[in-house]
Amino acid sequence: MIRFFFDGRPIEAYPGESVAAALRAAGILALRRSPREGSPRGSFCWMGLCQECTVVADGVRRPACRLEVAGGMVVSSGAVP
Amino acid sequence: MSELTFDSAVIGAGVMGANVALWLARGGMRTTLIDRGEICREASGVNAGTLTLHMTRAALIPYAMKGRALWLSSQAWLGADVGARSASGFSLAFTEAEEEMLVKRAEARSAMGAPIRIVTPAEARAIEPGINPTIRAAAFCALDGHVTAYLTGRGYRAALLQAGVALHEGHGVEGIGVSDAGYVIRRCGAAPIHARRIVLAGGVWLETMLAWLGQHVSVRCLINQLIVTERMRPVMRSVVGIANGLLSLKQFENGTVLIGGGWQGKGDPIRGGIEPIPDNLIGNIQLARHAIPALGETRVLRIWLGLESETEDAMPMVGPLPGLTEAYVIGCVHSGYTSAPYIGRLLAERILGREPEQPLFDPARLMKPRQEQA
Amino acid sequence: MSAADLIIVGGGPAGVEAALEAEAHGLSVILMDEAPQAGGQVYRAPPRAFSGAIQRQADPIGVRLRDRLSASRVQQFFDHTVWSVSPGFRVDALGPKGPVSYEARAVLAASGAQERVVPFPGWTRPEIVGLAGATIMLKSQGILPGRLTLVAGQGPLLLIVAIGILKAGGRVAAIVDLASRAEWLADWPALASRPDLAVRGLAWRAKLARAGVPILYRHAIRQVEKVGARRVSVTVGPVAANGMPLAAPLRGFEVDAVAVGNGLTASTDITRLLRAEHHFEPLRGGWAPKLDAYYRSSVSGLYVAGDGAGIAGAAAAACDGRLAGLCIAHDLGTVAEAEFRRAAAPLRRDAARARRFGTAMAKLMALRQGQVQAIPPETVLCRCEDITRAELTRAVGDGARSLNQLKAWTRCGMGPCQGRICGDVVGAVLVVEGGTREDVGQFTGRTPFRPLPLDQLAGDLAYADLKLPPPAPL
Numbered sequence: 026m027i028r029f030f031f032d033g034r035p036i037e038a039y040p041g042e043s044v045a046a047a048l049r050a051a052g053i054l055a056l057r058r059s060p061r062e063g064s065p066r067g068s069f070c071w072m073g074l075c076q077e078c079t080v081v082a083d084g085v086r087r088p089a090c091r092l093e094v095a096g097g098m099v100v101s102s103g104a105v106p
Numbered sequence: 107m108s109e110l111t112f113d114s115a116v117i118g119a120g121v122m123g124a125n126v127a128l129w130l131a132r133g134g135m136r137t138t139l140i141d142r143g144e145i146c147r148e149a150s151g152v153n154a155g156t157l158t159l160h161m162t163r164a165a166l167i168p169y170a171m172k173g174r175a176l177w178l179s180s181q182a183w184l185g186a187d188v189g190a191r192s193a194s195g196f197s198l199a200f201t202e203a204e205e206e207m208l209v210k211r212a213e214a215r216s217a218m219g220a221p222i223r224i225v226t227p228a229e230a231r232a233i234e235p236g237i238n239p240t241i242r243a244a245a246f247c248a249l250d251g252h253v254t255a256y257l258t259g260r261g262y263r264a265a266l267l268q269a270g271v272a273l274h275e276g277h278g279v280e281g282i283g284v285s286d287a288g289y290v291i292r293r294c295g296a297a298p299i300h301a302r303r304i305v306l307a308g309g310v311w312l313e314t315m316l317a318w319l320g321q322h323v324s325v326r327c328l329i330n331q332l333i334v335t336e337r338m339r340p341v342m343r344s345v346v347g348i349a350n351g352l353l354s355l356k357q358f359e360n361g362t363v364l365i366g367g368g369w370q371g372k373g374d375p376i377r378g379g380i381e382p383i384p385d386n387l388i389g390n391i392q393l394a395r396h397a398i399p400a401l402g403e404t405r406v407l408r409i410w411l412g413l414e415s416e417t418e419d420a421m422p423m424v425g426p427l428p429g430l431t432e433a434y435v436i437g438c439v440h441s442g443y444t445s446a447p448y449i450g451r452l453l454a455e456r457i458l459g460r461e462p463e464q465p466l467f468d469p470a471r472l473m474k475p476r477q478e479q480a
Numbered sequence: 481m482s483a484a485d486l487i488i489v490g491g492g493p494a495g496v497e498a499a500l501e502a503e504a505h506g507l508s509v510i511l512m513d514e515a516p517q518a519g520g521q522v523y524r525a526p527p528r529a530f531s532g533a534i535q536r537q538a539d540p541i542g543v544r545l546r547d548r549l550s551a552s553r554v555q556q557f558f559d560h561t562v563w564s565v566s567p568g569f570r571v572d573a574l575g576p577k578g579p580v581s582y583e584a585r586a587v588l589a590a591s592g593a594q595e596r597v598v599p600f601p602g603w604t605r606p607e608i609v610g611l612a613g614a615t616i617m618l619k620s621q622g623i624l625p626g627r628l629t630l631v632a633g634q635g636p637l638l639l640i641v642a643i644g645i646l647k648a649g650g651r652v653a654a655i656v657d658l659a660s661r662a663e664w665l666a667d668w669p670a671l672a673s674r675p676d677l678a679v680r681g682l683a684w685r686a687k688l689a690r691a692g693v694p695i696l697y698r699h700a701i702r703q704v705e706k707v708g709a710r711r712v713s714v715t716v717g718p719v720a721a722n723g724m725p726l727a728a729p730l731r732g733f734e735v736d737a738v739a740v741g742n743g744l745t746a747s748t749d750i751t752r753l754l755r756a757e758h759h760f761e762p763l764r765g766g767w768a769p770k771l772d773a774y775y776r777s778s779v780s781g782l783y784v785a786g787d788g789a790g791i792a793g794a795a796a797a798a799c800d801g802r803l804a805g806l807c808i809a810h811d812l813g814t815v816a817e818a819e820f821r822r823a824a825a826p827l828r829r830d831a832a833r834a835r836r837f838g839t840a841m842a843k844l845m846a847l848r849q850g851q852v853q854a855i856p857p858e859t860v861l862c863r864c865e866d867i868t869r870a871e872l873t874r875a876v877g878d879g880a881r882s883l884n885q886l887k888a889w890t891r892c893g894m895g896p897c898q899g900r901i902c903g904d905v906v907g908a909v910l911v912v913e914g915g916t917r918e919d920v921g922q923f924t925g926r927t928p929f930r931p932l933p934l935d936q937l938a939g940d941l942a943y944a945d946l947k948l949p950p951p952a953p954l
Contacts, residue, residue, distance in 0.1 A: 039622075041526075041527030042527060042621055042622070042623075043527075043621055045621075046617065046621035046622075046623045049617075049623060050623050052710070054606035054607060055606045056606070059604065059863070059864075059866050060337055060360070060361070060864075060865070060866065060895075061865065061866035062860070062866045064604055064605075064866070065605070065606050066604060066606055066863070067606025067607075068606075068609065068613070069606075069608070069609055069610055069613060069863075070594070070595060070609075070610050070612070070613050070901065071609065071610065071612070071613035071614075071616040071617060071621075072521065072594065072595075072612070072613070072616065073514060073930065074594055074897060074900050074901065074930075075863065075897050075900075075901045076864065076895075076896035076897050076931060077604075077863060079896065084403070085933050085935070085936070086336070086403070086404065086405050086931070086933060087933070090613075090616075091514070093516075093527065105336075105337045105338055105339060105361055106339050144879075144880075144881060144882060144885045145879070146888075147882075147884065147885060147888070151888050161952065163953060163954065164954055200943055201943075201944075207951070210954075211954055214954055240943075256887075256888035256889070257888070257889065259885065259888065259889070260875070260878055260879075260880075260888075260889040263878060263879045264878060275879075275881075276881075335934065336895075336896050336931055349951075350948065350951035350952065351951055351952030352948055352949060352951065352952065360891075368949075368952055369949060370949070377755070380755055381566055381567060382564065382566075382926075382927055383566075384564050384566065384570065384572045384581060384927075385947075386949075387564075387927070387937075388579065388937060388938065388939075389946065389947055389948070391934055391937060391938050392938045392939075392941050392946055393946060393948070395934060395935070395938050396943055396946070401934055402934055402935035402938065403934075403935070404934055405896075405931035405932055405933050405934060406928055406931065406932045406934055406937060407895075407896060407898060407928075407931050408894075408898060408926050408927075408928075409926060409927050409928065410924075410926050420953050440953075
């Protein structure tokens with residue numbers, strides 16, 4: 026198992042899995058909030074298309090479903106303040 | 107009078123045509139506005155919505171300032187919120203050559219009435235902290251801002267209908283004939299429309315439209331590239347450009363940033379703007395990120411191309427057509443979107459028989475004899 | 481900039497088979513895909529270094545596909561997100577080391593399919609995933625959508641997902657199927673063309689019965705609401721044949737995940753961008769590029785194969801891909817006419833047979849207009865921008881007729897997905913409001929095909945090295 030961080034919280038993950046999968050397995054479903062309603066959103070299409078699971082990983086905005094976890098990776102919610 | 111007979115017919119439902127039609131109808135004329143597509147779906151709906159004076163041609167500053175004021179008060183006279191917002195504006199210089207150009211251009215524009223002044227890097231960054239600290243100088247103008255261009259058609263459409271304009275969307279025009287009673291507008295697959303007066307407001311298609319009336323003018327078609335980012339944290343409050351005019355940057359209330367500056371794509375009036383040039387996209391965003399470094403945090407969502415028309419002298423073509431009775435043209439107004447509410451109204455005043463507050467731009471200077479046409 | 485005879489965008493069955501065929505006939509071929517390995521969505525490879533929670537084996541068809549590809553001379557660029565295709569052709573992508581571009585005489589778009597979900601109140605909740613998304617979670621990521629999942633929507637993915645969940649040790653609360661049992665049986669003759677799949681289907685239904693999973697035919701989700709920290713309540717009700725909700729009886733399920741999907745649509749980013757002609761084929765997923773018998777689009781040199789040409793399934797995609805590779809080699813002059821005819825004939829027969837089955841499945845996945853008509857006004861249609869059906873109706877009232885005007889007036893389709901998720905359904909809603917699909921049109925295709933991190937695209941560059949066009953006039 027490797028460890029990365031989501032909004033400061035340590036998350037255990039299997040090497041090779043996506044950030045979206047690791048977060049979902051850890052019970053974290055809401056990865057951001059929608060811009061107008063502020064409603065919680067999470068991984069939906071799993072193909073990198075819908076962008077609902079967008080997070081900021083080591084400073085870069087990317088869909089979590091297409092991002093492989095790496096040890097020590099710092100991930101935060103993709104919500105825009 | 108038949109249902110298809112009008113005092114005035116305006117062809118081209120962009121912001122110029124819509125504005126002329128609106129004021130003609132409000133002036134008491136029975137008016138129709140005709141477009142082959144939907145209202146404001148071409149340049150008027152896809153441009154950068156800039157209200158900047160930094161990029162307006164110096165000679166057009168007085169018009170742009172009036173146009174800007176009209177956009178900002180559009181709720182009052184249009185009855186719609188098209189997202190017009192006032193902001194301050196900067197033009198930046200990063201090199202010695204750019205600084206020279208900045209000063210020269212600011213002087214020319216302020217001579218024409220734009221309240222532009224040169225400020226130090228420290229002053230600029232005090233007003234707009236997002237600017238790259240490596241700037242050498244900046245030109246500042248308190249009168250700047252932006253309109254959400256894609257809302258233009260929705261705002262104008264409601265106002266036009268309320269003013270009683272007969273709107274014919276989705277009606278291509280294939281030619282115009284002259285009759286005793288004025289003009290006959292031949293539509294593709296629909297009955298002709300008759301009008302005593304005619305206004306051509308076809309943007310980059312004006313060359314073709316003018317030829318219907320035997321008038322020959324060269325209209326150049328610019329294929330302007332625009333880029334929008336996804337929503338991001340507030341990183342800028344002003345409209346930001348650079349001295350050579352190749353950048354325009356603004357962040358909307360929704361957090362998206364629009365990157366423009368007239369970098370070119372490929373296209374033509376027939377097919378529209380079809381093909382971005384990848385290197386021009388990359389160059390444009392490199393320049394944008396240089397001006398506002400925080401833009402590096404966001405993502406590019408969409409690149410599109412908008413067509414801009416330009417005459418041979420890059421000055422507008424607005425006024426009566428020579429040798430014809432009650433036929434007018436309006437278009438090729440550099441930074442035309444900014445000035446449109448004002449220039450459109452000036453032409454409407456002229457058509458309604460009143461003296462416009464500022465001079466129009468006589469199309470006769472651009473006319474060529476037929477044999478000169480390539 | 482590297483160049484090749486042919487660039488193929490998409491490493492699924494269509495793209496890989498086309499690449500192998502074209503390469504076998506002497507073309508230099510570049511294959512690009514945003515995934516780390518070939519396989520597409522259906523034969524997606526598990527991550528290379530993976531040792532996840534659920535043990536699963538990669539589909540043997542996918543393994544063979546990848547083995548054959550790695551034994552070939554096809555130049556492969558995986559982990560490359562293609563974001564632009566320019567006529568002539570130039571393909572731009574963002575790879576692990578930044579922006580790259582390649583040139584070719586021909587391009588084959590093999591971009592596959594994407595999922596359509598008909599919105600209902602609550603569908604944006606994070607407990608809900610697409611059916612196609614659920615298959616990726618199960619096959620590639622080794623995770624369950626939830627401990628107890630409701631599976632809903634239409635088409636063959638319903639069974640695939642439900643069985644996948646059971647096999648992985650999860651529980652399925654129910655399968656909620658828009659189709660009737662009779663509609664499934666009506667496609668028996670097509671299924672008979674693939675006896676292997678027919679037998680597998682029967683075994684699956686037996687397994688579901690043993691597990692006590694109820695199948696509610698002619699039903700659909702009415703709404704999903706949050707109950708407690710980890711659960712949602714799903715209300716399900718009966719529908720008519722066209723998908724229109726019927727009065728009663730409603731049923732409720734409390735689950736911690738919902739997998740829902742209403743079929744696949746062709747991914748047409750490249751053909752829309754290059755202004756190829758498209759036609760609307762309701763039984764093959766909707767809008768698709770018009771092709772001739774040689775997989776040529778209306779744009780010279782641009783070919784399309786696989787689900788991106790209209791939904792027909794993975795088996796058909798493989799056959800079509802192979803044939804498309806042969807056709808391109810023929811057009812580029814490396815296959816003589818006689819040899820082409822001899823080689824093409826059996827491939828055409830295989831493709832036609834595979835398409836019969838795929839088309840029957842695609843028919844089960846066709847959008848049902850009654851379901852679209854019944855979307856309540858307060859329901860969000862555009863997830864990116866939170867645009868509701870009521871806002872859309874107001875814009876139509878204000879005079880928007882086309883998808884593009886609607887987008888301008890509401891921001892529907894202007895967000896990060898650029899209308900790729902909502903476009904088909906919003907088009908169908910506009911048709912309900914008046915007009916045809918052709919009147920309503922499609923969202924204009926633009927670059928980039930995916931959101932591009934600006935820093936990665938811009939790279940590191942000194943201001944002095946920036947190539948600036950000439951200044952604007954004063």
